[in-house]
Amino acid sequence: MSKLLKYPGFTPLPPFTDAANVTENIQNWINKGMEHKLRNYCRPDNSGIGYRFVNERDFLETIEEEQIILRRKVKIVFTRYVERRDYSFCPLYFSTRMITAEIHYNGKVHPYKNDNQLKIFLRTN
Known part of the structure; x- marks a missing residue:
């Protein structure tokens, strides 16, 4: 760390999850209306289910x-x-x-x- 630079606050990273990065989890979150999971761990795309896992x-x-x-x-x-x-x-x-x-x-x-x-x-x- 620097004594001269003031580091900015970056946006927080998503919290830990025990969900595997498989499409079944995305489909389950969509079906159950779990918007917070989709927002934290997925991004919209043009695939068949409409989301992909974050990278x-x-x-x-x-x-x-x-x-x-x-x-x-x-x-x-x-x-x-x-x-x-x-x-x-x-x-x-x-x-x-x-x-x-x-x-x-x-x-x-x-x-x-x-x-x-x-x-x-x-x-x-």
Whole structure:
């Protein structure tokens, strides 16, 4: 974690579920009107049942912010990457794998690695 960057709040990932990622579960949720399950774990598509299970790309999220770092106004692009773990007891389990940050300043882009490199980048530009 950085002492210079203020990380944004990303949208929450869906809670753990013991539901297997099989089409029978989607059909069951549709038949029983379980909209919260469909909203959390499925996305509309053009298949026969009209839904598919979510995947890592569905939770890839990018947030752009302006922050002041070392008295310089910079634009930062934060990207959250999500990992899906297929556990037998929790087939639809998503967690944040990593958050990357790109700092845009004076027309140059710096991929954030650590605070020291960020300080050097800002002082030399």
